[in-house]
Amino acid sequence: MQQFLTSTSKFIKPFLNKRDLRSRCCHLPASFVHKLNLRQRRTILFNVFGLFSFFSFNFFNLLGLFSLAALSASAYAQSEVVLRAAVASNFAASAKQLSAPFEKQYNLKIHWISGASGALYQQIRHGAPFDLFFSADREHPERLADSGFIKQTTLAPYAIGQLAIYAAKNPALTPQAIINKDFVAKRIAIANPVTAPYGKAAQAWLTEHELWQQYRKSAIVGNNVNQTFQQTHSGAVDWGLVAVSQLVAHQLPVQQVTLTSPEMLTQYVGVLSASKQPALSSKLIAFFTHTEQQEKLASLGYLPIDALSNPAQLPQDIPSAIRHD
Numbered sequence: 001m002q003q004f005l006t007s008t009s010k011f012i013k014p015f016l017n018k019r020d021l022r023s024r025c026c027h028l029p030a031s032f033v034h035k036l037n038l039r040q041r042r043t044i045l046f047n048v049f050g051l052f053s054f055f056s057f058n059f060f061n062l063l064g065l066f067s068l069a070a071l072s073a074s075a076y077a078q079s080e081v082v083l084r085a086a087v088a089s090n091f092a093a094s095a096k097q098l099s100a101p102f103e104k105q106y107n108l109k110i111h112w113i114s115g116a117s118g119a120l121y122q123q124i125r126h127g128a129p130f131d132l133f134f135s136a137d138r139e140h141p142e143r144l145a146d147s148g149f150i151k152q153t154t155l156a157p158y159a160i161g162q163l164a165i166y167a168a169k170n171p172a173l174t175p176q177a178i179i180n181k182d183f184v185a186k187r188i189a190i191a192n193p194v195t196a197p198y199g200k201a202a203q204a205w206l207t208e209h210e211l212w213q214q215y216r217k218s219a220i221v222g223n224n225v226n227q228t229f230q231q232t233h234s235g236a237v238d239w240g241l242v243a244v245s246q247l248v249a250h251q252l253p254v255q256q257v258t259l260t261s262p263e264m265l266t267q268y269v270g271v272l273s274a275s276k277q278p279a280l281s282s283k284l285i286a287f288f289t290h291t292e293q294q295e296k297l298a299s300l301g302y303l304p305i306d307a308l309s310n311p312a313q314l315p316q317d318i319p320s321a322i323r324h325d
Contacts, residue, residue, distance in 0.1 A: 080109065082110075084113065087134040088117045088134060089196075089224040090243040091134055092112055094249075117197055119223070121135075121140040125144070132271055136198060137268065138267075151273055158267055159303070160302060160305060161245070162265065163244065165240075166229070167239035171253045172255075175255060178211070187219070187236075188237055188238060189222060189241075200264065205257050229242045244302075245301030266308065269285055
């Protein structure tokens with residue numbers, strides 16, 4: 001042991017006798033150090049070196065961990081692509097269902113933000129960061145294209161919506177019965193004709209059959225057709241005008257309303273000029289307008305976009321299992 005201390009003293013003394021080392025590492029006055037024996041000096045030096053090694057080791061380990069985390073986050077960010085799509089409330093559930101294969105194919109996630117077409121239109125005009133706009137009509141996307149918010153060349157129809165009568169307490173209620181002058185109802189529900197295309201179509205149908213003046217003051221007006229369906233489904237009103245797709249989704253009887261102008265609910269989509277993913281957004285439109293997806297629309301309560309060019313197709317596209325004439 002004595003030999004070890006003697007041999008190490010030759011190594012330790014030069015360090016402890018250096019004023020700069022004392023001042024930098026130990027911060028001990030020279031008078032104090034000279035009073036220490038060799039063992040005490042060695043203990044102080046080992047403690048100083050030990051602390052230095054400990055902090056050095058942990059610093060570089062922490063640096064390595066932070067670097068690894070940064071690389072992992074960067075790799076994750078590069079692999080995750082997100083599309084933000086504004087969608088009319090009537091089509092939100094169908095859009096999520098139909099787009100699942102597209103998300104898997106391109107390894108991306110689509111965030112669907114639903115609402116009334118008119119409300120989404122205003123959000124886009126005020127800079128909402130969407131990539132696409134799936135409207136419930138043609139008017140709103142075209143106005144955005146005319147104003148430069150949507151790329152004109154990307155505008156395309158993707159589905160034709162349909163309107164239906166729904167009475168939660170009387171599912172067998174038909175449009176013909178409502179048109180009858182002897183029919184009496186206290187309250188009905190429709191979507192807002194100003195902001196929601198399904199509300200505008202509902203008002204047009206009521207006006208055509210001279211019912212609008214009868215119900216306009218007592219009608220409960222929803223922000224969008226989803227809200228109208230909820231109000232009607234709860235039994236808060238006698239009946240409401242809702243989307244066929246909603247009734248199909250809930251496996252309810254369909255009492256379809258025949259519109260004089262089916263074009264009112266021809267639903268259009270477009271890519272926003274400010275989209276951060278314009279190429280993928282255009283591919284999503286091509287996906288929805290492809291024959292394979294169009295053939296699935298009937299089972300979801302919509303008509304394919306070629307139905308208007310073939311009028312004979314219009315009455316037959318309600319699923320036969322749920323159609324009620």
